[in-house]
Amino acid sequence: VNDYLRGFPDHVAVLLSVELCSLTLQPDDTSIPALIGLCLFGGGAVAVVAAGAQRSPSTPRQGPRVVATRSRLLPDTVDVMGWNVGST
Numbered sequence: 001v002n003d004y005l006r007g008f009p010d011h012v013a014v015l016l017s018v019e020l021c022s023l024t025l026q027p028d029d030t031s032i033p034a035l036i037g038l039c040l041f042g043g044g045a046v047a048v049v050a051a052g053a054q055r056s057p058s059t060p061r062q063g064p065r066v067v068a069t070r071s072r073l074l075p076d077t078v079d080v081m082g083w084n085v086g087s088t
Contacts, residue, residue: 001050002069009052018045024083 001015022043
């Protein structure tokens with residue numbers, strides 16, 4: 001969303017993130033790794049509405065601002081985390 005609004009500073013954008021890891025719950029698997037995984041990576045959702053720097057608000061508002069962003073790719077880490085999907 002930040003990159004989009006830098007390119008279109010008079011626009012408004014919505015960022016929606018949904019994670020549904022709890023759909024993988026196996027009621028019969030009470031192992032410690034399964035329980036830790038469920039606690040750490042349960043389902044959740046969040047949304048952010050952001051306005052570009054040149055968007056004039058209908059009413060003046062103060063709120064959080066994005067001051068910097070960063071993204072990193074760590075090579076050779078594809079197998080660090082994941083799910084083994086199969087039928088049960």
